Amino acid sequence: MSRGPDAATQLERALVAAAAAAGCPIAVTAADWTRWASATFTGARHSLTLTAGASPLLEQWLVGLSDAEFALRGTLVADIHVVRMTREDGVVTVALEALTVEER
Template sequence: MSRGPDAATLLRRALERDARTQGCAITIGTVHSTRWASATFVGAQHRLTLDAPDEAALARWLGALAEAELTLRGHLVADATVTALARHGGCAEATIEVLTVEA
């Protein structure tokens, strides 16, 4: 019996959807996820890299990502942070770290 997509897959889809609605064409490359737990919560820490055209829409989207409403079935996004951004030849590569918590 399948439980459906995991948090990393749901997060990837949510980021792609949110970027698209903001006019950004992103391509997510690597996704590394590590299970995480505190005394009261269970979830995962995710590190994603993405490539996109280095345009104003990307800068706006990345700047607003910490406040974005990303919907993940069965999970909540507790924190989203852009930890690195490199620009080269009209392209940008960003690293994003996201903490999800099982709802």
């Protein structure tokens, strides 16, 4: 029996869907994750690289990203933030880091 996509895949899909809904389609061009645990939680740390066309809608979406809610099955997005952003020839490349925590 399949459990469905993992947290990393769900996060990527949620980001793409949220950006499209905000009118600023993105592409996830790189993604990696590592397991993470504290005394009370387990989850993963995610590093993602996104690309998109430069636009005010993209800027607005990125500003609100840390407060956004993402519906991931069995997982909460505890933290997400922009680490770095570059602009070149109308293309914005964004490095994100996120922390997901497994629901118990």
